[in-house]
Amino acid sequence: MNNIVVVGGGFFGLYLAEQLALKGNDVTIFEKSPLLMSRASYVNQARVHNGYHYPRSILTALRSRVSFPRFVSEFQDCIESDFQKYYLISGHLGKVTADQFKRFCGRIGADCEEAPAKVKQLVNPAMIDAVFTTTEFAFDSHKLRTIMLERLQVANVKIMLNTDVTQVMPAGNGLSVQVNSAGSVDEVFADHVFNCTYSRINYLLESSGIELIPLKHEMTEMCLVEVPDHLKKIGITVMCGPFFSVMPFPSTAWHSFSHVRYTPHYQWSDALGEDYQDSQKRYDEDERHSAWRYMIADAQRYIPSLSECQYQKSIWEVKTILPRSDSDDSRPILFKPNHGLRGLHCIMGGKIDNIYDALQEVERVIELS
Ligand SMILES: Cc1cc2nc3c(=O)[nH]c(=O)nc-3n(C[C@H](O)[C@H](O)[C@H](O)COP(=O)(O)OP(=O)(O)OC[C@H]3O[C@@H](n4cnc5c(N)ncnc54)[C@H](O)[C@@H]3O)c2cc1C
Structure with a gap:
């Protein structure tokens, strides 16, 4: 069993967290807002x-x-x-x-x-x-959130709201994750960290001294x-x-x-x-x-x-x-396993249904069960 931190409680973070928990891992989601799926997973065309x-x-x-x-x-x-x-x-x-x-x-x-x-x-x-x-x-993004919340409960995923993940550093064989909740800074340890923060993927990389993703x-x-x-x-x-x-x-x-x-x-x-x-x-x-x-x-x-x-x-x-989507309007997933640190994985989907491609890549590349 791995200790897994998922950063970002949008649809990608929630779905991934559930799937990882169902494989027997101990999974915690950290979301900086008071509400899950309140950002891009809600503010989109819903197509x-x-x-x-x-x-x-x-x-x-x-x-x-x-x-x-x-x-x-x-x-x-x-x-x-x-x-x-x-x-x-x-x-x-x-x-x-x-x-x-x-x-x-x-x-x-x-x-x-x-x-x-x-x-x-x-x-x-x-x-x-x-x-x-x-x-x-x-x-319907609101119904999707309700369904995902029920599924996360069944899968025993822990959810920490109002918590900003501010840094990831190497620690022994794993990772030390700095979390900030209402000004109080804590450290949690994880074997794997999934960065599912969409427009803020590079925030965590920058603050952790890791090369940015264009x-x-x-x-x-x-x-x-x-x-x-x-x-x-x-x-x-x-x-x-x-x-x-x-x-x-x-x-x-x-x-x-x-x-x-x-x-x-x-x-x-x-x-x-x-x-x-x-x-x-x-x-x-x-x-x-x-x-x-x-x-x-x-x-x-x-x-x-x-x-x-x-x-x-x-x-x-x-x-x-992704920069290349500018020319052909494509929407591939971004998946950067072990980006800058062993165990730190960055994931972004250009559209909601890309979750299946993202999950397939995670399962193909990372041993997690
Ligand atoms: C205008 C627009 C229109 C779109 N139209 C469509 C469409 O019609 N159909 C479609 O399929 N897709 C569409 N998309 C794309 C779709 O919205 C995204 O692919 C999808 O929502 C991304 O989900 P996510 O979970 O990665 O991101 P988000 O839902 O944004 O989740 C990321 C979460 O990370 C949290 N976070 C950020 N930093 C931290 C941190 N340091 N610590 C803790 N939490 C953090 C944020 O608060 C947020 O809740 C559209 C996007 C936009 C913006």
Whole structure:
């Protein structure tokens, strides 16, 4: 049996902790917030990816096709499928044509049919070339948290909230982990530490004197809106360029609204040899000015009745991706076993269902049972 510390109580930390505990390990999760899954695992578009979103990365699309049914079946109580998802193609600035998109769906084996006339009537034909009916769902992050909490209890995982992990150092055959809770600093010992802190992976590395992992961060705004009645059971994504997505956000009664051009407000990178900037500090100090009016002004050119959306609020998060995802929009996992220290492993998934790829890599590389 190993003593395992999981740093970060997002979906990745929770799922991994449960799986490691089920293998007979003694697992503790440390989460700096008062609530589990309150950061990127909540502040996102809630899309269970089924491949459509990645015509420029066939590998990400195919991995999504494999993970989608597994995630939907494992977490069926959290899945919102009671809406129809449409992918729209715009020749205006779009990077993919209708023909290419249809062929791409064929290649990855994803349903894609021409949408009915009543749906096509919603779009401005001068801006949209094609409308496809697809199969894509959304997940309810709050329900997912409740399910994971029950599962963690059954698996005997300990959870320490309001606890910031500030440093990891070598200690004998294992690791000494410094934890800070309400100003009181403690030390715990572990055979393995899993760094599942998403936008803050490098915070722990920096404070532990370990080489940073190159990552790119964006300060993102997800708008939550009430859509008009005729769009309530509809999700829409315009592909593939400076467009937008609007789809049900199941943990509220609203839709999430994101725009490729306006959702990211600014960006920065963690790069080797450059001063590190703590993403939590940037998040705390960010002056938030919503870009909603720009998003909706643009989107209603494609779907005029979107002008009837009632803006409710915005939720903000630092989105973290691998530098190479910038060019092809891919969402591979990051897995760095024994990074800088034997027993310290860094894990990040570019999307929720990547958890299965992450777990597979952990099981392949690290002996833990
Ligand atoms: C705007 C946006 C839209 C997205 N849309 C989608 C989508 O539609 N579908 C999809 O599948 N994915 C989407 N994603 C990606 C998805 O949100 C992430 O892949 C996933 O949530 C990452 O989970 P996580 O557990 O790694 O991170 P998080 O949920 O952020 O968890 C990390 C946790 O670590 C904690 N932490 C940080 N530092 C410390 C520390 N030192 N000590 C203790 N705790 C610490 C944080 O408080 C946090 O709770 C989106 C992301 C963003 C930002």
